[in-house]
Amino acid sequence: MYIPMFYGFNWSYLLLVIVSLVLGFATQGYIRSTYSTWSKVPLPGRKSGAEVAREMLAYDGVQVAGILATPGELTDHYDPRDNTLHLSNENMNGGSVASAAVACHETGHAVQTARGYVPGKIRSALVPVVNFCSSLWMIVFIIGAFMAISGLMTLAIILFAFSVLFQLVTLPVEFDASHRAIAYLRQAGYDDTTLRGAKKVLTAAALTYVAAALTSIMQLVYLLGQTNRRN
């Protein structure tokens, strides 16, 4: 991801890598352990994630094209392009507090789309831009660094800044989906243990997005610092 070889050994670069790795491992470990804890706690009524998602959709008056099972662990997502909820097997069929929390969070994204939630629209609009920029910025940066063309390095940083913007816009979208999930579970009359567990699972999931955003901001600051030094 980084290109330290152009600058020789560099303490700030090493620090950046260590902090990014620690943040990544810590947040991934935290979501896995929190999820594992609450996936052992049965949801009152033993409803599966898919059932709870259907009830939340009905409560919010929102329709989706379908609820499909997706392979893998914690691979759950809502795809606004086909208006479909994709739930991992464990959350689709599992009847735990964790599966209800994740299913309701993804349903929260479907509700955002149905309601025209603006940060969600901005995020969707940024997806193709970010896909383009994230594959291009490093090539432009390397060419700029090799040929010592500071204009190219600046262009690379502008391209990279789009992915930072994307990570930042993702935060309110994720917080809002979790907020909708908890609000639904509360009004549906679930007990305090369920609400506490769902909050813990969704907070742990949110931390992974916060860590990703922090990491990309640090990268951006680092790239800016390096470019200024060269100039």
Ligand SMILES: [Zn+2]
């Ligand atoms: Zn989400």
